[in-house]
Ligand SMILES: O=C(O)CCC(=O)C(=O)O
């Protein structure tokens with residue numbers, strides 16, 4: 584089934600001559616140098632996914648995760664079965680995409696009003712303190728039958744859709760699904776595949792793969808943006824995968840109320856748990872608050888390029904706490920909504936706020952207490968510092 588889609592994409596690509604976009608003709612992405620600054624780094628565990636298929640490996644990894652998923656919400660994975668060269672190629676595609684003229688990129692612009700994330704999101708739509716954001720993105724929906732023909736792409740990316748589709752699908756099978764089995768083991772679910780079955784790649788869900796770019800700012804601009812310190816948020820899906828890149832900026836809010844910096848461990852993906860997995864466990868699995876702040880001074884001049892994958896359950900999933908987990912039962916977790924809510928409703932509600940800053944600002948102003956009701960009694964809050 585998967586190959587059919589990939590083959591279709593391949594056939595579509597082949598009807599046109601995309602020679603000029605072959606990787607050897609693109610300007611290669613080069614990682615900026617690492618910072619020499621001494622920063623308070625987060626202490627995160629690293630899961631070696633090579634251990635997953637060895638005897639006893641899953642239990643060992645689940646043990647290693649126990650604290651991280653309940654108290655921290657962030658960890659690294661390594662040895663996830665994607666050649667580093669293919670990762671570098673995705674960075675190169677991202678770089679070359681962002682270098683296209685605006686007149687080309689805006690043909691693929693996100694439909695903000697429809698709360699549709701996929702496509703190109705232009706920088707500067709969101710207010711950050713007293714200035715505009717410096718972030719540009721391009722999101723790819725899953726390459727599955729539900730989205731076939733729905734989104735067009737610039738030729739540069741069309742020339743590489745088979746690789747992009749493969750990359751996205753492989754992240755799902757090599758990282759997301761194994762992690763969901765490990766979470767099930769941590770929760771002591773009788774069925775290790777319980778969460779996996781809510782995340783079947785071929786079924787309709789809003790997972791997406793993203794190229795992201797943070798533009799450098801002058802000192803004046805950083806002052807106006809409050810150094811990004813007010814950008815604390817949680818992500819809306821199941822887990823977010825963030826490829827290693829060296830420009831520091833990502834910070835996590837710890838249980839002690841202190842922000843620490845996520846470091847760039849070569850060959851890793853940084854994983855954070857997000858809202859949906861938290862909803863499914865009544866908050867027991869931690870959707871961690873994080874933000875991206877001004878890089879240390881020796882890295883301020885560089886573009887900060889990101890490759891991310893956002894995993895989400897099927898749209899029809901009901902976001903109630905799982906009932907057959909002894910761990911959740913013992914903790915006495917409660918539903919986080921005051922009525923039954925599906926993933927589709929949750930995505931629309933939270934994405935409407937994320938994509939339409941004016942609507943979000945108005946609703947925060949109306950509530951007056953720094954929080955906003957996203958859906959059915961569940962509230963998000965603004966982090967001031
Ligand atoms: O770029 C990063 O390091 C994190 C980005 C992020 O938090 C997000 O896109 O939700």
Ligand SMILES: [Fe+2]
Pocket residue numbers: 816817818873
């Ligand atoms: Fe985030």
